Amino acid sequence: MTTLGLIHLPLFVLSTLLLNVTPGPDTAYVVGRSLAQGRAAGLVSSFGISAGCCVHVLAASLGLSALLATSTYAFAAIKCVGAVYLAYLGTRMIWATRGRKPLAAAMPAAMPGQRARSYRKLFFQGFLTNVLNPKVAVFFLSFFPQFVQPDTAHRTLAFLMLGGIFIVMSTVWNGIVAWVSAGVSRGISGNAAVKTWVDRAVGALFIGVAARIAATLRS
Numbered sequence: 522m523t524t525l526g527l528i529h530l531p532l533f534v535l536s537t538l539l540l541n542v543t544p545g546p547d548t549a550y551v552v553g554r555s556l557a558q559g560r561a562a563g564l565v566s567s568f569g570i571s572a573g574c575c576v577h578v579l580a581a582s583l584g585l586s587a588l589l590a591t592s593t594y595a596f597a598a599i600k601c602v603g604a605v606y607l608a609y610l611g612t613r614m615i616w617a618t619r620g621r622k623p624l625a626a627a628m629p630a631a632m633p634g635q636r637a638r639s640y641r642k643l644f645f646q647g648f649l650t651n652v653l654n655p656k657v658a659v660f661f662l663s664f665f666p667q668f669v670q671p672d673t674a675h676r677t678l679a680f681l682m683l684g685g686i687f688i689v690m691s692t693v694w695n696g697i698v699a700w701v702s703a704g705v706s707r708g709i710s711g712n713a714a715v716k717t718w719v720d721r722a723v724g725a726l727f728i729g730v731a732a733r734i735a736a737t738l739r740s
Contacts, residue, residue, distance in 0.1 A: 527668060527679050528670055532668070533686070537686065537687050547570050548695070551566050551567050552698060554643060562639075562643050563700075563702055564699045566644070566646070567692060569643065570651045573649070574657065574688045576652050577657050583677075604732075605731070607728070607730050608727070608731035608732075612728065614721070615725065615728075665680055665683045
């Protein structure tokens with residue numbers, strides 16, 4: 522891999538694995554969607570998050586993240602937008618539980634067209650959740666260069682390769698999280714009361730993550 526400018530690749534893979542298994546906003550989002558809406562929703566959300574990572578990788582490889590990292594106002598603005606968006610999603614999930622019928626079976630089944638629209642919406646929401654997290658951009662900018670030779674003539678290609686490895690590993694991990702979380706949701710799907718409180722808890726989790734992001738704006 523030295524011909525492409527990559528160094529210490531096994532260490533990079535190990536570090537990426539450890540970073541993925543550490544709970545964060547992306548993991549919380551996938552868990553929340555999987556618990557609330559099932560395995561397919563969790564998987565679609567994880568694909569949206571991976572698409573967001575693609576944007577960060579491309580931006581960082583082109584040097585746009587460097588501008589973001591050096592601009593205090595731009596960094597704070599994007600963090601604020603991301604916090605507001607997560608708070609919006611959490612509030613919507615809590616509000617949606619109002620007036621829910623006692624029996625889950627009383628809810629009409631979604632038609633195929635409705636499911637397709639719902640999946641597109643979930644994908645887009647997962648995408649925005651990741652894109653609006655400036656910490657991901659700064660992380661790529663600060664972490665990836667440690668595994669690229671400073672004097673390589675293929676710096677952009679090396680950066681893109683590291684980004685590709687990171688995205689693949691992240692997608693696999695989030696898929697596992699969605700699969701396991703959805704298994705838990707099956708046990709509560711027949712109980713509307715339990716599902717209502719799970720939805721509220723997940724919504725509160727999103728709002729909590731938003732509050733945590735907002736709190737960092739003061740630092």
